[in-house]
Amino acid sequence: MVIIQESEPSHVALDMKGMDICNDHGKAFExxxxxxxxxxxTICVITHRRCDELDEISTISSRKLAELDTLKQCLLKLEADTDAYVIECKQSEKQLTESFRDISKEVEYLGDRCIKQIEEAKRSFMTKANALKNEEVNRLNDKHAANTKVKDEINDILSMFSAISKQGTFQQKCIFSKQIEEKYKTIVSDINEQRTMHVSKKVTLSYPKELSSFLEMGENIVKVKLERTDAANGLCCKLEVPCPEIRPMVQFRELEVERNAVKLIKKLGNGQFGDVWAGKWRNTVDVAVKTLLMPGLLTPEAFLEEAKLMHLLRHQKIVQLIAVRTTTEPIWIIRELLVNGALKDYLRKDEGRTITFNIIADMAGQIAEGMVYLGSENCVHRDLRAHNILVGEHHEVKIADFSFARIIQEDIYIAPDNDRCAIKWTAPEAAFDNTFSIKSDVWSYGVLLYELITFGRDPYPGMKGRDVIFRVDKGFRMPRPTGGPVACPEPYYEHMLKCWKQWPEARPTFAYLQDFFNNFMVSTEGKYKPID
Incomplete structure (x- = not known):
């Protein structure tokens, strides 16, 4: 027991729960x-008798008491750290559960693919084997008929030999002899032909050695591993080469440019609150300039929120902010220029002349890659559609227009009631409850897939927005597109439907969608034959 001096003269006995007792000797610390x-x-002192500084606790207690408050603050900070780790553990457990659900679906999908492919191979094999068997049976029948015919001819000739030799005249024997010589040649030729005609007695099965290796792998066909971060700055593996140097982030105010730094060259289109121009920045860099012409509909502050968000997002599949002009009107947002403009217009102009299905799948993969990055930054786009995807050279695409995008602290973002949205691209939970999340962006991505495969056709043709959202909520989904320049494969449509699952949790992740479309031909091998 130790005695603690309170502000009052009396002392309070405090139970130290054994902390003031030596574990080795059971005596109080002194x-x-x-x-x-x-x-x-007192017993420990014997082992420390040669030490230079061995102080009685009673003499140093006043000095140590001053350190208690500092220790308390340190412990409080550690407690906060443990709270953060507890939250992190819960989030990690949640993510593990979600990833387990994802891989369960993926393994189930792979199993279905394998079973379907084996069944298709089995049907194809039996059909081919039966055709080969029938073909060979016909050859055997032909050979059997030919040999039977030759045998009958020989029997006829032999039966005539006896009659001619016994009763025939000299003239008849001479004629018969000449006829038999010709017949003999014909029979020998027919038999030689049958002798060289090889027939099969057995149907065999052959398959590539890769299939044998695949079957021998057994349960090791698919391997599961954990992606675990450690104390080495969250690295999942040892770096073998230096990291590429990242351009330092500049302060937003340093992006300000003068009016004469940018030359407007060509008007590209009209936006909701202003125009979009192609221009030159400092006479060297091609840029796109978004202007605010009607500040009455949108405040300059709200307009610049998009620029501030773009300033934080840095990825090869996200349109990059270059500069802003805020000191004079009209306010400008200056970003990189992609030469082929909006994806919707690009698709409509092409109409399948140069864009093949492989290019469509690649574009879908690129967009999913950009959305994976936005998800990692806790950014919800809220307006993902072909109109807001820009196309550069060689079919490169990037996500643009962050007017409605928001950084979220929780899993969802609750939008104000007066927020506008493109209703045909909007998930049911967002349309009815103003609840947006990464999964509501996945729904919009599914509609974007429809735009891609139909070359820019408007979704839900012939239906008004209000009718769409109520019918969708009751289970209606757009049918598989037909009659377009490029056929819509069944696996492609299946993934559109996956994006349109009623419950957000049931929709796939963007990481899964990126992998699926980046490896579409491998993922759907045996299901789809490309059409050029």
Missing amino acids: FFCEDHLKLCC
Whole structure:
């Protein structure tokens, strides 16, 4: 027991729960060894008798009491750290559960694919084997008929030999002899032909050695591993080469440029609150300039929120902010220029002349890659559609227009009631409850897939927005597109439907969608034959 001096003269006995007792000797601590930084009882002192500084606790207590508050603050900080780790553990457990659900679906999908492919191979094999068998049976029948015919001819000739030799005249024998010579040649030729005609007695099965290796792998066909981060700055593996140097982030105010730094060259289109121009920045860099012409509909502050968000997002599949002009009107947002403009217009102009299905799948993969990055930054786009995807050279696409995008602290973002949205691209939970999330962006991505495969056709043709959202909520989904320049494969449509699952949790992740479309031909091998 130790005695703590309170503000009042009386002392309060405090139970230290054994903290004031030496574990080795069961005696109360009375000394502190500065050389070994250890508390000592009277028996411990014997082992520390040669130490230079061995103080009685009673003499140093006033000095140590001053350190208690500092220790308390340190403990409080550690407690906060443990709280953060507890939250992190819960989030990690949630993510593990979600990833388990994802891989369960993926393994189930792979199993279905394997079974379907084996069944298709089985049907194809049996059909081919039966055709080969029938073909060979016909050859055997032909050979059997030909040999039977030759045998009958020989029997006819042999039966005539006896009659001619016994009763025939000299003239008849001479004629018969000449006829038999010709017949003999014909029969020998027919038999030689049958002798060289090879027939099969067995149907065999052959398959590539890769299939044998695949079957021998057994349960090791698919391997599961954990992606675990450690204390080395969250790295999942040892770096073999230096990281590429990242351009330092500049302050937003440093992006300000003068009016004469940018030359407007060509008007590209009209936006909701202003125009979009192609221009030159400092006479060298091609840029796109978004202007605010009607500040009455949108405040300059709200307009610049898009620029501030773009300033934080840096990825090869996200349109990059270059500069802003805020000191004079009209306010400008200056971003990189992609030469082929909006994806919707690009698709409509092409009409399948140069864009093949492989290019469509690649574009879908690129967009999913950009959305994976936005998800990692806790950014919800809220307006993902072909109109807001820009196309550069060689069919490169990037996500643009962050007017409605928001950084979210929780899993969802609750939008104000007066927020506008493109209703045909909007998930049911967002349309009815104003609840947006990464999964509501997945729904919009599914509609974007429809735009891609139909070359820019408007979704839900012939239906008004209000009718769409109520019918969708009751289970209606757009049918598989037909009659377009490029056929819509069944696996492609299946993934559109996956994006349109009623419950957000049931929709796939963008990481899964990126992998699926980046490896579409491998993922759907045996299901789809490309059409150029």
